[in-house]
Amino acid sequence: MKELRNRELINNYIRINQIELILNEEIMPYLTIYSFDQGELICSQGEPAENLYILVKGKVKIFTTSTEGKTLILSFKTPMDVIGDIEYVQNTDIVNTVEAVSSVHMIGIHHRWLKKYVNDHPPFLQFLLKIITNKFFIKSNSMSFNLLYPVEVRLASYLLSSSFDESDSLYKGQLSINSKDAANLIGTSYRHLNRVIQQFCTQGLIERNKGYILVKNRDGLRALAGQNIYE
Secondary structure, three states: OEEEOOHHHHHHHHHHOOHHHOOOHHHHHHOEEEEEOOOOEEEOOOOOOOEEEEEEEOOEEEEEEOOOOOEEEEEEEOOOEEEOHHHHHHOOOOOOEEEEOOOEEEEEEEHHHHHHHOOOOHHHHHHHHHHHHHHHHHHHHHHHHHHHOOHHHHHHHHHHHHHEOOOOOOOEOEEEOOHHHHHHHHOOOHHHHHHHHHHHHHOOOEEEEOOEEEEOOHHHHHHHHOOOOOO
């Protein structure tokens, strides 16, 4: 994580995303912008929550880890979305782990400034309500998706979500993959995942190299995934 001391960049993101409609003038000087590299953790499940993050560039992956150490993807997020909203409202530790899928910029606001300047600000509270209720809806869908859909569909959706970011022209189609981690994330076994990957290779959908998967037929994966539920 890098703090970018660039007020002009912050103001640009505020203008593009109309953040001035959510926050008031008093809190604006306390907004900080952070940069995260691809694969970098933005926050980890169980850690103390100190900041609310507004995603303004890139794509992030949100997943949860059980007490037995098993992981499961909940969703992928693109701008404009919020990380740490539930933690702020509930005053609790980080609920899920968030990882940068591509290069990411986040506007961070420390909890003490939120409580001081916008805790009773109606536009901010309405925004939080909308974001939080949408997350419960997405979580319900993602759990149903992992229970009801076959591995082929879940893997196609995972590959599409993990290897493409529409806002980043340099991030197209190639994914560094650890099969065991990927199997955990989509809720299947390592052996079954490898069988499906081989099937996709045979069908010309992807190409597998050492540690990497290259998407060769994006439209074919999209047709297989149907509604890309992870997003």
